[in-house]
Amino acid sequence: xxxxxxxxxxxxxxxxxxxxxxxxxxxxxxxxxxxxxxxxxxxxxxxxxxxxxxxxxxxxxxxxxxxxxxxxxxxxxxxxxxxxxxxxxxxxxxxxx
Numbered sequence: 001x002x003x004x005x006x007x008x009x010x011x012x013x014x015x016x017x018x019x020x021x022x023x024x025x026x027x028x029x030x031x032x033x034x035x036x037x038x039x040x041x042x043x044x045x046x047x048x049x050x051x052x053x054x055x056x057x058x059x060x061x062x063x064x065x066x067x068x069x070x071x072x073x074x075x076x077x078x079x080x081x082x083x084x085x086x087x088x089x090x091x092x093x094x095x096x097x
Contacts, residue, residue, distance in 0.1 A: 013038060013065040019049060020072070023091065029082035030058070036071030049091050054079045061092075 020033050045064050049072070052060045058076035062069055076082040086092045 013063055013068050013070045015065060016063050016070060016072070019063070019091065023074070023086070026089070027082060027085050029076050029078045029085060030074050031077060032075040034073040034075065036073060038068055038070045041067060041069045048093075049086070051083055051086065051092055054083075059083060 016035065020035070023030055024033055041064065047064055047066065050062045050064065052062050054060075055073070057073070058079050059074040059082060061072040061074060063072050074082060083092075
C-alpha cells in the first residue's frame with residue numbers, strides 16, 4: 001500500500017494532525033509517520049506527544065489527548081537525532097526518556 005509521508009488511512013485523535021504535519025515538514029530525520037491504534041485512557045497524564053521507545057525503523061510515540069491515547073510511529077533516518085529535534089522544538093519534554 002502506498003501513502004504520502006503521513007498515513008491517512010486510520011483515524012486520529014483531535015489535535016494530532018497539526019503536530020504530525022509540523023513534524024513531517026520540519027524534521028529532516030523523519031521520513032514517514034504512521035498513526036496507530038487509539039485507546040481510551042484514564043488518569044491525569046499531561047497532554048501531548050511522548051516518545052515511548054526506539055524501534056528498528058524509528059521511534060514509537062504516544063499522543064495523549066483528552067480521554068484517549070494514540071500510538072504514532074515515526075519512521076526515521078536517525079532515531080536519536082529525531083528525538084533530540086523533537087525536544088529542541090518542544091514537541092516533547094526533555095525529561096521524557
